[in-house]
Amino acid sequence: MSGKDATGVGREAVTGERSTFTTIQERVAANDYARWLLSPGLGLLWVFLFLFAPLSIIVLFSFYTSGEYGAIVSEFTLANYERFLNSPTYQFVIAKSFAIGVLTTLIVLPLGYTLGYYLGRTETRWKPILLGLVVVQFWVPIIIRTYAWISVLGRQGLVNKLLLGLGVVNEPVQLLYTLPGMMVGLVVSLLPFMILPVYSSVSTIDDDIIQAAKTLGATDARAFREVTLPLSWPGIVSGILFTFIISAGAFIAPQLLGGPSERMVAPVIADVFLKDFNWPFAAALSLVYFLLIGVALYLFTRKADLEEALEGTSL
Numbered sequence: 001m002s003g004k005d006a007t008g009v010g011r012e013a014v015t016g017e018r019s020t021f022t023t024i025q026e027r028v029a030a031n032d033y034a035r036w037l038l039s040p041g042l043g044l045l046w047v048f049l050f051l052f053a054p055l056s057i058i059v060l061f062s063f064y065t066s067g068e069y070g071a072i073v074s075e076f077t078l079a080n081y082e083r084f085l086n087s088p089t090y091q092f093v094i095a096k097s098f099a100i101g102v103l104t105t106l107i108v109l110p111l112g113y114t115l116g117y118y119l120g121r122t123e124t125r126w127k128p129i130l131l132g133l134v135v136v137q138f139w140v141p142i143i144i145r146t147y148a149w150i151s152v153l154g155r156q157g158l159v160n161k162l163l164l165g166l167g168v169v170n171e172p173v174q175l176l177y178t179l180p181g182m183m184v185g186l187v188v189s190l191l192p193f194m195i196l197p198v199y200s201s202v203s204t205i206d207d208d209i210i211q212a213a214k215t216l217g218a219t220d221a222r223a224f225r226e227v228t229l230p231l232s233w234p235g236i237v238s239g240i241l242f243t244f245i246i247s248a249g250a251f252i253a254p255q256l257l258g259g260p261s262e263r264m265v266a267p268v269i270a271d272v273f274l275k276d277f278n279w280p281f282a283a284a285l286s287l288v289y290f291l292l293i294g295v296a297l298y299l300f301t302r303k304a305d306l307e308e309a310l311e312g313t314s315l
Helices: 003-030 032-037 042-059 079-086 088-121 127-139 142-153 158-166 180-204 207-213 220-231 233-248 254-257 265-274 279-303 306-312
Strands: none
Touching: 042 279, 079 233, 088 127, 088 180, 088 233, 088 265, 088 279, 127 180, 142 158, 142 180, 142 254, 180 220, 180 233, 180 254, 207 220, 220 233, 233 279, 254 265, 265 279
């Protein structure tokens, strides 16, 4: 086949694909049901059904009372909120969950930024593989990844075997079911939520801007501080939000890696729901936690432009 014939065949193929696509568009436009399914109003309906409707039920239940055998009594009361205000235990659990969320974020931020910055600026041919290693953990369910840490941090785990083999300790160290053990699980599982937004922001920074700063006399450190860091701020903000929200409301890591003294709000709410069968009080706890998270995000976004940051980062 000559080059001219091949070109003609290629054009015909492209024209055929465009014609097929145009035909599909015309059929969708002519079908009232298809247009309704793709309309923005339906998207708002799904948001209402799967977000606001369940939240409305939680709000409603929080003002009911709990009867015998876990029955929900439809009698308006503020007793559930009074119980929370008069219970230092539940207040301490929520405060501790927030503290762990902040601590996890402070640990993940420098680690994730360093790795994200390297992936965003490096030109190595191994870059796709390194990115794949960051993403690959999402292919494994979080409960399996958390269970794996039990074999690593246990008294007969890899860490203790290494410490004993090197002579650092004389007997196994209690790492599992402690706060440090739980923090290790949280930090490792949440690193990609910081790495990927930072990588997305850093990889879009034009090298010419950095070189222009250096040409004007800026050192590498000053160019990073005054050029790279501000331009990567959207990724930092996104990573902080993801890490804090997920870690403060973590469920699997506290249950499997934390001890009885490392109680966090998500497992406590689950116990009130499923063990105490007190759905109204559990709903009140959930709503209080939801509102406190909202206040924390509001205070944070007063210092960081959330809308601009999220628009500047595309995952």
